[in-house]
Amino acid sequence: MSEIVYRDRETGELKKEKVYGKFFLEAVYGTSLLSKLFSLVALPLISNIPFFSKLYGQRQKSLKSREKVRPFIENFHVDTREFADPPEAFQSFNDFFIRKLKPEARPLAPGDEVAVLPADGRYLVYPDISAVEGFYVKEKKFDLHRLIQDEFLFDLYKRGSMVIARLCPTDYHRFHFPCACLPSKAKLINGPLYSVNPIALREHISILNENKRMLTQLETQRFGKILYIEVGATFVGSIKQTYQPQTPQLKGGEKGYFEFGGSCLILLFQPNKIIFDQDLVDASLEFVETKAKFGSSLGRCR
Template sequence: MPKIIYLDRLTKEKKQEKVYGNFFIDLLYEDTFSSRVISFFILPLAARFSFFSKLYGFFKKSSMSRYKIIPFIKKFDVDTSEFLEPVSHFCSFNDFFIRRLKPEARPIVQEENRAILPADARYLVFPDVREFPHFFIKGKKFSLKELLKNEELVDKYKAGSMVIARLCPVDYHRFHFPCKATPGQPRLINGALFSVNPLALKSNIKILSENKRVITMLATLRFGNLLYLEIGATHVGSIHQTFQVDKTYEKGDEKGYFSFGGSCLILLFEPNRIHFDQDLIKSSAQNQEVRGLMGQSLGSSIH
């Protein structure tokens, strides 16, 4: 597998990502003849039939899986001092995966005109969503129409701004509101569960518009109506919403969480609603993901 390099926003250092399950990512998504042959037969079964993810998820929720927690923490250098509960309280690997953090572990930027990163993830931002298709290769274009499956929303956001947040299995997997907002009714679009690893996305960017996803419109005072999408991925058949419809939430309040696996968030802002932070814009223009933490600044409102 080619090295996945990201920029750590805290240290300003470039780091190599430690990939969970890299053998299978290579096997199914690498651009080699053998991988193409194997993926032709195996990938449609594994990604398009939720049975496989449900079976794997069942194991991760069983008490047998708790013995994988400590080796995982050691291998991926997970900071246990941030955990709200001690590791000994986790009865399964999934309990560890959906862990809560101490509030002080993720301080929230307080300025009212500033939106925050909604999750611990690797970020790309696009001030104009129309700039996005050039980022990936092999001529497979990203389609807002396929992603949203709603012509009215496509027309509203086709010239808007977009955030892609890629969560890895090592990350804290709860996601939060990026600003003070009142959420509407979430809409489920069922789909496949392909990996959102960069190797997989560069092989087929249409994964983002083929995978299972949930779309929620957030009504906000400073950022207009923004769309919040949770996208499932390999072994992530479950997207859990913990918010109440039509209740107003403060910036940083929890919106929901993913069960085990890698996953992805997309935020879509209406045109001329947000000015992303310059470091995010600069790195994204260079096709460089930035690893940021929930609560850090995303950008400021334009109005």
């Protein structure tokens, strides 16, 4: 199976991603006959029954799991200088996974007219959602209507703009508000927990329409109404919201975090409300994700 290549925003270089659990992903979501049999029989059970995610999650919260922290940091070259707490302070692997960072580690792009990236991750941006709506991978369709399951919201965003941020297990897993806003209460749409890694999405783009997700509408002065969607993934049954609904939030303020696993954020903007940074647009046109950090510029209001 081909490598996952992304663009590093800080250097502009193309790099190959080191995938956590790559053997499992290729075995489950690959194109071999054995993989297809597994995806037909066992995968729906694992992904649709919460027990498996809860059991795995509990293992990551055990005291014994802290033994995995240091090897993981060394294997994936995680920068511990950014941590708010030293690695020795984590009581479990999940504590490490939901770690906080020092404020100075993620400076915010200045200006009320600038929206920032909401999380560390690998980004694709689409200035026109209608160009993505109905796009197929392996005969599977990305379907905005199924994603949000709301007729009013679908009409509001169907000709707008979209951001997809893929968070890897190696990433900082707290997510933030892209601009000053007044957020609604998060709405849960239950679903399975398939992987959102590109290895899986190449074969099953409809995963984004199906996985467990939470939707929050952000009322903003500069960017209109933004729909903020957290999508769960394999073994990420827990999407934790830490913000107060119907309370004004600052740009860059914490919204919540994902517990252990890979995960995904989707932001939807109304038509003609944001101009994405050109480097993000150019890479996305080539179907190349841009690896970037929370707080860096996403785009400007129109």
